[in-house]
Amino acid sequence: MSDRTPPTERPGGYRRLFSRTSWPEARFLADVLRTETVGGALLLVGAVIALVWANSPWGDTYTALGKWVPWSGGESLHLDLSLAKWAADGLLAIFFFVVGxxxxxxxxxxxxxxxxxxxxxxxxxxxxxxxxxxxxxxxNLIGGGEGLRGWAIPTATDIAFALAVLAVIGSYLPQGLRAFLLTLAVVDDLFAITIIAIFYTEGFSLLPLLGALVPIALFGLLVQKRKTWWWALIPLALVAWTLVHASGVHATVAGVLLGFTVPVLRGKDGDGDARNGLAEHLEHRWRPISAGFAVPVFAFFAAGVSLRGADLGAVVTDPIVLGVVLGLVVGKCVGILGSTFLLARFTRAELDEDITWTDLLGVSFLAGIGFTVSLLIGELAFGVDSASGDNVKTAVLAGSLISAVAATVVLARRNAAYRRIALKEQVDVNQDGVPDVYQQPGG
Known part of the structure; x- marks a missing residue:
């Protein structure tokens, strides 16, 4: 038996924080990073096009496009939505399905x-x-309290944007740090979904919500039996989405509930290891659609705030803007860094030997990129066409940009240091494609 101390433990039984994950987890993380890097770039492109168009001489056409109602006859089913609402309520359901x-x-x-x-x-x-x-x-309490309804706007982390930035600037950062950011963002999404369902539901109707359980249950029955009939699953998902939307609960919650029904594991192979279920298959299929189409289109319709003729002084001093920017830049960073420090202090845990507190500072700044879900909560809190809604867009864009720049400054230097170490200590890879570090005891 090897006397090598497992990477998650240290003498005395105390745990190490941000230790390396298993090889399957490392491969999964690498796949996610590749997809989200492209998705984050497309998201940025969509937001930039929206900003340029909205502030151009043709800005009115951008506004008109977002307000256009393609199906005016859907009023009876609460589906007489504008293109901007279809992007927020419809396309983001795909994003939340992947989150589920x-x-x-x-x-x-x-x-x-x-x-x-x-x-x-x-x-x-x-x-x-x-x-x-x-x-x-x-x-906002100091500023009069009119904007308190938007309290949840700076609480969200945009997983696509954050992982994309990390993939671009942090190719040599420790794998445990990347895994932490992904898991943190997933937990963050869970809390954000809960907040949306509880605090931003209007005109609640119980009967449609109960009715939505029927197609969701049928969807779950099919995927549990590994039936991937698109002609059955997609109509069931659409019916579930329609009923949840009619209930007053934000329709994206339907995507999460459908995702929860999909099995992750199925039985064991000949070696006694658990085999992957349908969840990984569906995630590989739908993540590119979510990251490459659904989220960028939503960003295009949500980020186009016009600053033409705006009183920038009033915008900058608006308590809503100040609250969102400070929340994303300062609140996210201090909240994550501080809570991790307290956890380490009270549990006597230590950082993994490959990671420093400076690394964590950079990742904490990254978590302040709150683009997609923050914009969605802003729309739910203040509406699409209100002055406060436009100020929220400005604040989210500014806060996310500042957080991204701060993270880049910190992590780029750390990445350079890790790169120098990697060039000196090349990691060997066996013929089976698995790095030696994952084949050592405790690896």
Missing amino acids: LELKREFVAGELRDPRRAALPVVAAVGGMVLPALIYVGV
Whole structure:
């Protein structure tokens, strides 16, 4: 038996934080990073096009496009939505379906299945949501309290944007740090979904919501039996989405519920190892659609705020803007960094030997990129066409940009340091494609 100390432990039984994950988790993370890098780039392109168009001499056509109702006859089913609403309520349901698959995978086969490993991202996510909300509430109470309904706007982390930035600037950063950001963002999404369902539901109707359970149950029955009939699954998903939308609960919640029904594991192979279920198959199929189409289109319709003729002084001093920017830039960073420090202090845990607190500072700044879900909550809180809604867009864009720049400054230097180490100590890879570090005891 080897006397090598496992990477998650240290003498005295105390745990190390941000330790390396298993090889299957590392491969999964690499796949996610590749997809989200492209998705994040497309998201940025969509947002830039929207901003340029909205502030051009043809800005009115951008506004008119977002307000156009393609199906005016859907009023009886609450489906007489504008293109902008279809993007927020419809396309984002695909994004949240993938989130539902990610959440279930994390709880069944990922980092969150082990309470000891789950403690860190959960505590960090809570700290990274509570402090931004408190900062926003404090700023708005001082400013008169008119914008308190938007308290949840700075609590969200945009997984696509954050992972895309990390993939571009942090190719040599430790794998445990990347896994932490992904798991943190997934937990963050879970809390954001809960907040949307509880605090931003209007005109609630119980009967349609109960009716939605029927197509969701049928969807779950089919996927449990590994039936991937698109002609059955997609209509069931659409019926579930329609009923949830008619209930007053935000329709994207339907995507999460459908994702939760998909099995993650199925039986065991000849070696006694659990085999992947349908969740991984569906995630591989739908993640590119979510990251490459659904989220960028939503960004295009949500990010186009016009600053032509705007009083920039009034915008900058608006408590809503200040609360969102400070919440994203300061609240997220201090909340995540502080809660992790407290967890380490009270559990006597230490950072993994490959990671420093400066690394965590950079990742905490990354979590302040709150683009997609923050814009969605802003629309739910203040509406699409209101002055406050436009100010929310400006604030989310500014806060996310500042957080991204701060993260880049910190992590680019750390990445350069890790790159120098990697060039000196090349990691050997066996013929089976698995790095030696994952084949050592405790690896």
